[in-house]
Amino acid sequence: MTSSPDRPLDGSGKTLLDYPRPSVAVDTALLTVHDGALKVLLVRRPGPGEGWALPGTFVHPGERLADAVLRSLREKAGVTGRSPHQLHVFDEPDRDNRGWVLSVAHVDVVPEAALIGSAVTAPRAKPQPVIELVEIDAIDSMDLPYDHGQIIGHAVTHIRGNYKTSPDPGGLLTGPFTLKELREVHESVLGEPLQRDTFRRTMERQLSATGAMSDGTKGRPAALFVSRGAT
Amino acid sequence: MTSSPDRPLDGSGKTLLDYPRPSVAVDTALLTVHDGALKVLLVRRPGPGEGWALPGTFVHPGERLADAVLRSLREKAGVTGRSPHQLHVFDEPDRDNRGWVLSVAHVDVVPEAALIGSAVTAPRAKPQPVIELVEIDAIDSMDLPYDHGQIIGHAVTHIRGNYKTSPDPGGLLTGPFTLKELREVHESVLGEPLQRDTFRRTMERQLSATGAMSDGTKGRPAALFVSRGAT
DNA sequence: TTGTTTTAGCGCATAAATGCGCAAATTTGT
DNA sequence: ACAAATTTGCGCATTTATGCGCTAAAACAA
Known part of the structure; x- marks a missing residue:
């Protein structure tokens, strides 16, 4: 050439x-x-x-x-x-x-x-x-x-x-999620169990409550969140 | 070609x-x-x-x-x-x-x-x-x-x-150093002052005391350290 | 010998973080 | 109406981290 x-x-x-x-x-x-x-x-x-x-x-x-x-x-x-x-x-x-x-x-x-x-x-x-x-x-x-x-x-x-x-920085959860869903996906990625309260305190300041509740479950419905700043 | x-x-x-x-x-x-x-x-x-x-x-x-x-x-x-x-x-x-x-x-x-x-x-x-x-x-x-x-x-x-x-990971200090020298080089890199006790607690577990003391200074000579695991 | 200088260990109060048991809250099932 | 199931907020004890004043220690200067 x-x-x-x-x-x-x-x-x-x-x-x-x-x-x-x-x-x-x-x-x-x-x-x-x-x-x-x-x-x-x-x-x-x-x-x-x-x-x-x-x-x-x-x-x-x-x-x-x-x-x-x-x-x-x-x-x-x-x-x-x-x-x-x-x-x-x-x-x-x-x-x-x-x-x-x-x-x-x-x-x-x-x-x-x-x-x-x-x-x-x-x-x-x-x-x-x-x-x-x-x-x-x-x-x-x-x-x-x-x-x-x-x-x-x-x-x-x-x-x-x-x-x-950060809460689900890879976007594995599509749409609003519960705290338990978030913790479970983090446990899957990290490959280790996480302490519920410690996890919630770390994440909750980076989440916005949607005001909606999960449905179709027996037991208390969980609150739904989205990540702050997420598009 | x-x-x-x-x-x-x-x-x-x-x-x-x-x-x-x-x-x-x-x-x-x-x-x-x-x-x-x-x-x-x-x-x-x-x-x-x-x-x-x-x-x-x-x-x-x-x-x-x-x-x-x-x-x-x-x-x-x-x-x-x-x-x-x-x-x-x-x-x-x-x-x-x-x-x-x-x-x-x-x-x-x-x-x-x-x-x-x-x-x-x-x-x-x-x-x-x-x-x-x-x-x-x-x-x-x-x-x-x-x-x-x-x-x-x-x-x-x-x-x-x-x-x-980590203590001086970039190797800016050549040879053994005092805690104050270490903190000062960290302050130069980070561009902000560091709290003496907090800094010492973070670093001391990653340092080995050489047993030697600094010399040629007025006042109490400071102990000399090297990083653990440093070649 | 005493005073000055310099470094840093430490006691301590305060702040922050952690983990757990309990139970409030809200649903579904009987 | 009551029981069961599920989620999670919270009180609290414990642990960990932080920052600061004080002073011990070890040098040099007078």
Whole structure:
């Protein structure tokens, strides 16, 4: 490829395109809660190097990293409407046998309900599913490619840190929720039980009561809340 | 450039080199404490687009991001022996008029003593210095290029977070130190006074007394400490 | 020897945080 | 009407954290 005539030349009379450049990929640990446990979404890689991996893609020209993440989640997993957060750039020069590839790891959280209609729940006409949710504790025994195991570790640490102080920062609960629902989703993410009063005191100042009560339950209906400042 | 014959082909018969790729740069906010204030190291950019900026460079093939950071600190500022931490990838497609450039922002901390002999303190034979230390509060009025102002903001937040809980995690104090010296360097980084007893209680469990006392002072000599787990 | 200087340990009052048992409140079921 | 179920507010004891004045300790100066 020849130099672009409309780009500035440097001190050696060259443009950026005259120098070797890496391919840049994005990989995303998409976390959700299913059956009371924190899980990560894996996709099946076809062809050589097949197996389970995090959804990812190479970044296209003119594309933001987050846009590449969103494209890969849609194309590989049928998931839309996320807002990924950068974690770390994995830069081992020989991490990919195809050549020099940097991977910008991301993390995002998705409510289980948003996976309805995605490849997770599509009828399994094929003998093997293209996507699955895997419990965090089962990742170590899966032999994922590249640094995907490390990416998941980073992601879990990051998200659990957020869940220590803020009410459902990942938006796992859609719509108003009760204090008990909030605590339970936090317990699922953090993987440990939480003391009811301590949890309530931490969260209540960041919540707004909706004035409505939960319904359809035997026993005292619980008050419904939304997060303050949540859109 | 033609495809490399020894690299795997993808489903379209192409290698990675057949696809457009961005240039990847690293930029580093190198922080230090000087005269009791937190400062960032800026370097002078020659030629077009001259002015002050964070030290940075393009990543070379086979090079880790941290190695590129170290190379840029050595070449642009004469600083060696650091261990940079990744902060964030700045990925605005048009952030650089030379073409598609991603910048991986880093942060590191350097003791003022390690700048001795670097370009900071070299005799100023030229009419303009090539390097300077700028107080954090003065950055907003400097009109730095690209996203360097944001990088500095991220870096300061990150480092100040570390200094809230750990004794001198950036290694600004070289060798054993007194509790007062430790507190003073923390106050310089955080930009606010700290309560003596509260600070001591937070830090003392992460410190080992050396058994030695400071000397050469009038008044009671203070005990000397090192951080636990510090190399 | 005494006084001054400097550092920091500590007693203590106060404030804040935590965890738990109890029961008020509000529903459904009989 | 009463019982059962469920949620959660709260009183309270306990634990933990904070800030400050006082002074012990160990140096140097006179």
